[in-house]
Amino acid sequence: MAADPLSLVFSALADPTRRDMVARLAVGDATVNELAAPYHVTVQAVSKHLKVLEDAGLVSRSREAQRRPVHLEAKVFDLMTKWIERYRRQAEERYRRLDDLLRTMPEAIEPTPTPKTGAQT
Amino acid sequence: MAADPLSLVFSALADPTRRDMVARLAVGDATVNELAAPYHVTVQAVSKHLKVLEDAGLVSRSREAQRRPVHLEAKVFDLMTKWIERYRRQAEERYRRLDDLLRTMPEAIEPTPTPKTGAQT
DNA sequence: GTTATATTCAACCAACGAGTTGACTACGGA
DNA sequence: TCCGTAGTCAACTCGTTGGTTGAATATAAC
Numbered sequence: 001m002a003a004d005p006l007s008l009v010f011s012a013l014a015d016p017t018r019r020d021m022v023a024r025l026a027v028g029d030a031t032v033n034e035l036a037a038p039y040h041v042t043v044q045a046v047s048k049h050l051k052v053l054e055d056a057g058l059v060s061r062s063r064e065a066q067r068r069p070v071h072l073e074a075k076v077f078d079l080m081t082k083w084i085e086r087y088r089r090q091a092e093e094r095y096r097r098l099d100d101l102l103r104t105m106p107e108a109i110e111p112t113p114t115p116k117t118g119a120q121t
Numbered sequence: 122m123a124a125d126p127l128s129l130v131f132s133a134l135a136d137p138t139r140r141d142m143v144a145r146l147a148v149g150d151a152t153v154n155e156l157a158a159p160y161h162v163t164v165q166a167v168s169k170h171l172k173v174l175e176d177a178g179l180v181s182r183s184r185e186a187q188r189r190p191v192h193l194e195a196k197v198f199d200l201m202t203k204w205i206e207r208y209r210r211q212a213e214e215r216y217r218r219l220d221d222l223l224r225t226m227p228e229a230i231e232p233t234p235t236p237k238t239g240a241q242t
Numbered sequence: 243g244t245t246a247t248a249t250t251c252a253a254c255c256a257a258c259g260a261g262t263t264g265a266c267t268a269c270g271g272a
Numbered sequence: 273t274c275c276g277t278a279g280t281c282a283a284c285t286c287g288t289t290g291g292t293t294g295a296a297t298a299t300a301a302c
Contacts (some may be wrong), residue, residue, distance in 0.1 A: 002139060011135035015260085018126055019204070026211035032279060046278060047263055052259090066269040066278045075211040077205045083140070084198050090147040092193040136290085153249060166291055168250060173289095187248045187299040 012056035133177035
């Protein structure tokens with residue numbers, strides 16, 4: 001436990017059941033029992049899933065009599081999108097640069113004598 | 122194995138080492154040995170990580186003599202961002218609607234007699 | 243043909259994750 | 273006060289995962 005935030009969010013959403021719960025919670029807050037209803041698993045299993053989502057910061061739980069309404073925290077999504085966008089943009093930019101390079105010097109496609117260093121340009 | 126694409130991508134990126142490799146590959150293609158260099162793990166372990174990334178569609182591997190240059194496939198990121206954006210937008214919209222509701226009828230904050238159905242309104 | 247390099251495959255192990263059952267706590271209501 | 277409902281905690285099982293070592297494959301270099 002106590003992994004980095006990004007790992008927590010990614011692995012929390014790696015489970016289809018948990019993604020499903022997030023989808024359900026996007027519609028509106030729900031109790032543990034309500035969340036458990038659609039699935040064939042026990043309420044304890046759902047409780048565990050919610051703990052994972054909570055540890056990842058994706059949901060919060062308040063207290064309302066004996067119920068614990070679960071609320072989706074959309075902010076954490078930003079963490080992921082930022083990470084993803086960063087590397088996607090980087091990869092796309094690199095692709096564009098490679099494209100430019102190939103356009104200006106077409107002989108670069110020929111087998112280079114020093115492929116050991118990779119394609120860092 | 123053979124899980125849904127979204128689960129594969131999310132769980133592939135749930136590992137910090139693999140995210141690190143993606144970051145490295147965003148800079149440029151690399152061989153397995155090059156990718157293994159910064160880490161204290163064996164090259165076999167890195168090979169396994171690459172298989173996970175490949176199964177998720179995040180990287181592709183070509184053949185170049187005895188080397189297998191690894192290339193980042195940025196397209197798959199879209200799958201994730203689409204999923205994330207969908208529910209983030211949904212949650213934000215719900216929040217806005219709830220905000221409107223509370224503005225128009227402030228007595229809605231009072232304990233309602235039917236909290237069982239949640240806040241789907 | 244043999245050797246060195248790059249990578250993967252196979253078998254194994256420890257740790258983890260998702261599920262279970264059973265016992266427990268916390269309320270609200272009769 | 274006792275019962276029913278909502279939820280969590282603890283202990284256990286079982287499959288998966290990340291790591292290892294050792295052998296195998298593919299190719300280049302000698």
